[in-house]
Amino acid sequence: MKIALVIASDRSFRGERDDLTGPLVIEYLKKDKNEVFYQIIPDEKDIIKQTLLDFVGKNVNLILTSGGTGFAKRDVTPEATKEVIEKEAPGIAEYMRAENAKNSKNSFLSRGICGIKNETLIINLPGSPNGALECYKIVEPLLNHAIQLLTNSIKDCKMA
Secondary structure, eight states, X not given: OEEEEEEEOHHHHTTSSOOSHXXXXXXXXXXXXXXEEEEEEOSOHHHHHHHHHHHHXXXXXXXXXXXXXXXXXXXXXXXXXXXXXXXXXXXXXXHHHHHHTTXXXXXXXXXXXXXXXXXXXXXXXXXXXXXXXXXXXXXXXXXXXXXXXXXXXXXXXXXX
């Protein structure tokens, strides 16, 4: 699978703080021989939107964002994502929050969304390294089937 990991963080983008989430998630993603693209960008809605559209244009199967899903003034990743996607996939975000709440009740403070643009699935993960990785692991079993549906690789769901 071709996966893009986009970290939305002003401080990491400016080099004021090391990005701990990216390397942790990338290490996990590469264990399954995924082709992984990685980019750190500032918490700017227009930049987030353009980055998502750029990866959609590169026919990436899955875009994972991390950061910008909280309550802070500059947390705008869900808003940017909403302006890019054609269809929401609310069940994925709901499932992540519900399952991750078993680890941290703060899971319900995440405003992350999930959705589809063309044949690309976009998932907003939390900004914390452990939160991002745990949320990815929660939805990971759904992803192959979801991507197959998006790319028309499955003609009959009864056979999947």
